[in-house]
Amino acid sequence: MGYDESALPSGQFGTFSNPPSVWPAFLTGQETSPVRVLLVDDDPHIRLVIAQELMADARTLLVGQAGSVREGRRAIKQYDFDVLLVDLNLGDGNAFDLLEYLKPARPSAQAVVISVMENDDEVIRAFELGACGYVGKNSWFGNYAQSVLQVANGGASITPNLARRLLQRFDRTNSAENKRRQPDEADRLSAREKEILRLVASGYTSAEVGSRLLISCMTVNTHLRNIYRKLQVRTRAQAVRFASLRGLF
Incomplete structure (x- = not known):
């Protein structure tokens, strides 16, 4: 880019000369x-x-x-x-x-x-x-x-x-959307879901969790699917780690 000092009207503006010397044919x-x-x-x-x-x-x-x-x-x-x-x-x-x-x-x-x-x-x-x-x-x-x-x-x-x-x-806008879409994690899970997550974190299988809570294994798995969805995770390990890091139990 060329710069012409002599073209400064009242010291306010500089004149630059930059013709396009290269313009690819494509x-x-x-x-x-x-x-x-x-x-x-x-x-x-x-x-x-x-x-x-x-x-x-x-x-x-x-x-x-x-x-x-x-x-x-x-x-x-x-x-x-x-x-x-x-x-x-x-x-x-x-x-x-x-x-x-x-x-x-x-x-x-x-x-x-x-x-x-x-x-x-x-x-x-x-x-x-x-x-x-x-x-x-x-x-x-x-x-x-x-x-x-x-x-x-x-x-x-x-x-x-x-x-x-x-x-x-x-x-x-993104920040506001995230706040609307992602409420506090502690409010996402019901008391029953937190209870199930605590038992899963302790190493119990779905059948063992159901036996302790007097509900069916199928019901436990339904709760787990809801937990995954609410916490936006895919596995038990991810759910337990997510909840542990955020103090959900």
């Missing part, structure tokens, strides 16, 4: 066969900026533009394209409308949502509807051509800040 997006892009954004100025960026990269080709959901639907049917680049908020709807329309109309096409804001719920909704990327218009990470090339080659395009937030959200 990747999608070559000068002779660029990735075809359909752009949908209701702001003509933004469309112009994005269009210029896409056309400046020989690996991407802008084949069509639209400024609304209605125009977007028509363009999806009209143009042959590989990647849909669509603004989240459109004058007569939003990107979700077009994402739902895209898959049945163009099953092989990929989609990248662009937006001024990076709302986590909206990002998740976009991915649920089949988008492979979500790019902030004000992001300093990457550009539109790179996003298009990433999804065209089987990847996903998302800014590092947004990726970290989603990972943190996933961790919190």
Whole structure:
């Protein structure tokens, strides 16, 4: 990556030059066969900026533009394209409308949502509807051509800040799910199940446990299966070790 110190306006920004000097021939997006892009954004100025960026990269080709959901639907049917680049908020709807329309109309096409804001719920909704990327218009990470090339080659395009937030959200959700699904182990087993587990831990067979508790061997084995299920183990040894480590008896 080249660095130009002379291009520092008021000492605030550095200019870096990093043209793609190597682009393997096996990747999608070559000068002779660029990735075809359909752009949908209701702001003509933004469309112009994005269009210029896409056309400046020989690996991407802008084949069509639209400024609304209605125009977007028509363009999806009209143009042959590989990647849909669509603004989240459109004058007569939003990107979700077009994402739902895209898959049945163009099953092989990929989609990248662009937006001024990076709302986590909206990002998740976009991915649920089949988008492979979500790019902030004000992001300093990457550009539109790179996003298009990433999804065209089987990847996903998302800014590092947004990726970290989603990972943190996933961790919190996972933790909450685990707490809901895994109550305290001591509360999992009934008094009878704990009694049977104590006897099993002492070395008694199912028949001997049944004899001591005045129940059938079949009933003992039924209790043991319930114990395995509740403790999420598969063998007597695992059940005894699990219960012992957690002080269940």
